[in-house]
Amino acid sequence: MAMDADDPQVEHIPVLAEALAERIDLPQDGVMVDATVGHGGHSLLFGERLGPRATLVGLDVDEKALFRAAERLKALKCKVVLLRCNFREIADQLDAAGIGPADFILADLGINSAQFADPQRGLSFQVDMPLDMRIDKRIETTAADIVNEADEKALADLIYEFGQERGSRRIARFIVQHRQNQPIMTTARLASIVAAALARPGGKWRRIHPATRTFQALRIAVNHELENLKALLAAAPRRLKGGGRFAVISFHSLEDGLVKADFKANSAAGVYDILTKKPIVPDRCEAERNRRARSAKLRMARKR
Numbered sequence: 269m270a271m272d273a274d275d276p277q278v279e280h281i282p283v284l285a286e287a288l289a290e291r292i293d294l295p296q297d298g299v300m301v302d303a304t305v306g307h308g309g310h311s312l313l314f315g316e317r318l319g320p321r322a323t324l325v326g327l328d329v330d331e332k333a334l335f336r337a338a339e340r341l342k343a344l345k346c347k348v349v350l351l352r353c354n355f356r357e358i359a360d361q362l363d364a365a366g367i368g369p370a371d372f373i374l375a376d377l378g379i380n381s382a383q384f385a386d387p388q389r390g391l392s393f394q395v396d397m398p399l400d401m402r403i404d405k406r407i408e409t410t411a412a413d414i415v416n417e418a419d420e421k422a423l424a425d426l427i428y429e430f431g432q433e434r435g436s437r438r439i440a441r442f443i444v445q446h447r448q449n450q451p452i453m454t455t456a457r458l459a460s461i462v463a464a465a466l467a468r469p470g471g472k473w474r475r476i477h478p479a480t481r482t483f484q485a486l487r488i489a490v491n492h493e494l495e496n497l498k499a500l501l502a503a504a505p506r507r508l509k510g511g512g513r514f515a516v517i518s519f520h521s522l523e524d525g526l527v528k529a530d531f532k533a534n535s536a537a538g539v540y541d542i543l544t545k546k547p548i549v550p551d552r553c554e555a556e557r558n559r560r561a562r563s564a565k566l567r568m569a570r571k572r
């Protein structure tokens with residue numbers, strides 16, 4: 269597979285790594301599946317504890333991330349298998365690669381820091397970028413396609429449902445008005461339209477930039493994030509050994525709600541024991557060191 273590296277200056281700091289390391293012990297010859305290998309930070313942490321008969325599988329949709337992971341994991345003693353795929357296809361991909369049930373499956377959802385900073389991806393409104401938002405370049409519809417083509421109601425519903433944004437109708441109306449003059453093709457233009465829609469006379473911004481929730485909504489829609497997570501949650505029980513652990517780190521309440529409900533249903537059905545009654549969150553020290561960690565929630569379950 270021909271792969272490009274992303275910006276080596278942008279380092280992704282693994283979130284809740286210590287919390288995971290304290291709670292997960294792997295057998296020397298175990299199988300770990302990192303469903304979101306990213307730059308391989310979590311994989312390296314666990315891979316260093318694995319012996320030569322163990323297998324570490326890393327999945328990612330982003331070939332640039334896989335390139336970084338391959339570099340980082342190349343000195344490990346265990347067998348390392350990196351697959352460019354969406355974790356919603358985890359069952360078929362592991363079958364095709366001949367990987368049996370795992371001792372540990374980890375999903376650290378969302379995006380890595382290099383993707384956020386990458387000017388080609390259009391994930392940030394702090395720097396002006398093309399309005400793209402695709403983590404996987406094989407996806408056809410970009411954020412600009414949605415913003416310029418969806419009707420006003422569909423836009424409002426999407427921003428409300430995936431961004432939990434109460435001003436969604438006003439934002440959708442502003443977007444439709446502004447795109448009539450000229451298509452909205454950059455992150456900065458969209459952010460300024462959203463900010464204008466939510467501006468209150470003499471008012472100050474809330475704790476977060478006014479465009480944050482709209483950008484979250486578009487990113488979730490473009491990358492089908494919630495459908496992907498549902499498919500991973502559905503596939504996980506069959507890909508775990510008895511006693512195998514499943515850990516999911518999520519970054520917003522829509523994801524966390526799906527994980528919580530799935531663990532609860534599987535616990536009631538006798539499939540999982542829930543290991544985290546309440547989600548584990550970063551301590552103050554980690555939240556100060558790593559801004560991205562602030563909204564992280566870790567839930568873990570063990571297959572019976």
Ligand SMILES: C[S@@+](CC[C@H](N)C(=O)[O-])C[C@H]1O[C@@H](n2cnc3c(N)ncnc32)[C@H](O)[C@@H]1O
Pocket residue numbers: 280281282283303304305306307308309310311327328329330333353354355356376377378379380403496
């Ligand atoms: C938060 S980062 C993971 C960082 C990683 N734990 C580390 O320590 O370097 C999330 C990664 O998951 C990937 N990703 C997001 N959705 C995915 C999906 N549905 N299937 C596979 N990979 C996905 C992203 O491309 C990104 O590299």
